[in-house]
Amino acid sequence: MNKTIGFFLAGIVGGVASGMFGIGGGIVLVPIFGLFLAFDQHKAQGTSLVALIPPTGLLAVIAYARAGYVYWITGALLIPGLFFGGILGAKIAKNIEPRRMRQVFAVLLFLLGAWQVFGTWKR
């Protein structure tokens, strides 16, 4: 029962991040599964992908589209790459110990974030 509520709350947190930042939410879900719900890393990642299958961002897309913030053609062009890249990435993930790779990605993400923040000061 506790876990049920935990999963639901994890979804709410992931969802708010998803709507606010235009992301899938997995970047938040995976650490939550790992840190608070005691999933191992592979299981956290696999389960996060389940949560990303239904169109959970639908209500958020509607909110953005009403304001004219959705570029449909650009979006459609991104979809095939994501699908095939996803299969490729999963095949790689199954065969490696992903700790080092996650650390590399964490550093990239941090730099990307810093770039976003400091980039706004030049405008």
Next chain:
Amino acid sequence: MTLITLLIGLCAGILVGLLGIGGGVVLAPAMVHLLHLDQHAAQGTSLFVLLPPIGIGALLEYRKKGDVDFRAGILCAIGMLLGGYVGGLVAVPMPTVRLTQLFGVFLMISALLLWGKASKPARPAQPAISHEGHA
């Protein structure tokens, strides 16, 4: 431009499978910096891209090894639908510069979370009530 867009999709897709994430966390900045959309448009477009089940191929790969908890995932999805709407309502009226900064801070926090989890050593002793073994 079309080619760049297709390549961005492929790169983000590899992360989808590799890390079990949606890929929006790199899609949105890539659209801002490489395709020159503004932050709101990048986020809205990213959300649209994530509507189809782009991760299903990756999911099936994880399932082969039993690394999936469907019940947990579905419960999460319900929460995300609701949370996503709230997040959208908060972000849409926000000034673009403010949203860009907030996104950057969010990325840095995500990076720390990812790193924190990554550097934690795997616990050798599991409790006896562990889940069923993998095939």
